[in-house]
Amino acid sequence: MKRIFLVVAILVMMDGNAFAAITVTKTTFESSTKNQMVITLACVAAEDGTFTATQLTESMVGAKYWAVGYYLYEVIAVNPSSGHATVAAAVTIADEDGTSILKTGELALSTSASTVTEATIAKYRGINKKLTVTIGDTGTAANTLTLILKLGK
Numbered sequence: 724m725k726r727i728f729l730v731v732a733i734l735v736m737m738d739g740n741a742f743a744a745i746t747v748t749k750t751t752f753e754s755s756t757k758n759q760m761v762i763t764l765a766c767v768a769a770e771d772g773t774f775t776a777t778q779l780t781e782s783m784v785g786a787k788y789w790a791v792g793y794y795l796y797e798v799i800a801v802n803p804s805s806g807h808a809t810v811a812a813a814v815t816i817a818d819e820d821g822t823s824i825l826k827t828g829e830l831a832l833s834t835s836a837s838t839v840t841e842a843t844i845a846k847y848r849g850i851n852k853k854l855t856v857t858i859g860d861t862g863t864a865a866n867t868l869t870l871i872l873k874l875g876k
Contacts, residue, residue, distance in 0.1 A: 745775065745777035745858070749761075750786070759874065762784055764777075764871075772810070772860050778855045792849075793850050794848055794849045795850060800839070800840045802832070802840075803869075813827045814842075814856070814870065817854070824854060
């Protein structure tokens with residue numbers, strides 16, 4: 724059993740994409756009436772600058788956000804002072820049916836350090852299925868950024 728675990732661990736370490744991650748660092752209801760939810764995502768690229776598309780599940784977010792009438796009204800990308808994207812990659816969000824919630828062209832990452840970029844959302848889009856966040860290839864380094872999704876009712 725230990726040998727199998729070791730082999731799997733080595734194979735995972737050999738694949739640079741295995742380390743590309745999007746994790747929920749904080750989920751907050753901003754009002755006592757629960758009419759606004761803010762989801763903060765810590766995003767870390769693989770060594771080649773690619774990210775793994777990540778579905779936001781109930782266990783990650785802490786709520787069934789898709790089942791309570793929220794819509795997406797704001798998305799913000801925050802670059803750190805170092806480790807920011809070298810390519811202005813697109814950020815997209817789609818539901819389980821593939822319907823675009825944040826479309827290509829509404830948010831491209833900045834290539835500047837310590838920059839805040841806001842999505843230009845053409846219209847608020849209702850959420851009734853789990854969302855998947857996808858970030859395009861950002862260059863040739865293990866870039867990092869924070870995405871902030873604001874949902875409202």
